[in-house]
Amino acid sequence: MKNGLKIISLTGLLLILAGLNSAFGQDWPQWRGSQRDGKIVGFTAPATWPEKLAQEWKINVGYGDATPALVKGKLYVYTRQEGNEVLQCLDASNGKVLWKEGYPAVMITDTAFYRNHYYHTFEDTAEKLDYQSMSEVVRGIYFVVFELAR
DSSP: OHHHHHHHHHHHHHHHHHHHHHHHOOOBOSTTTTTTSSOOTTOOOOSSOOSSOOOOOOOOOOBOOSOOEEETTEEEEEEEETTEEEEEEEETTTOOEEEEEEEEOOOOOOOGGGSOTTTTSTTOOGGGOOHHHHHHHHHHHHHHHHHHHO
């Protein structure tokens, strides 16, 4: 169920970003946008919104936690597919895969609970992270992966 929601959320975000690009022509090159504040520069809300948004295209990109990046009409997505970490470049206007690269990788995810209760909020800033706990998590993962590789 949790992974299904991630796929649905990622698909929704991809559609929204593709729509924003075609409507406003602005890039979304990194997490939370060009200024990392979740805002579109110069956006003026329309006087009336459509009752329903039209889906332009849909593609299954796999499971993922990374934010898509939209740059010059190309959508870059980093996800997991069948035991591989995959980076794809899609045409934002139609969802066509322009290129795709991947490599086998052990899945290590869902460590958010080791951070803080601000995770995925606007208050999730570097000053509020518990770096000591995070380093212990990374150290633990390192030793597990090291042992698995032996």
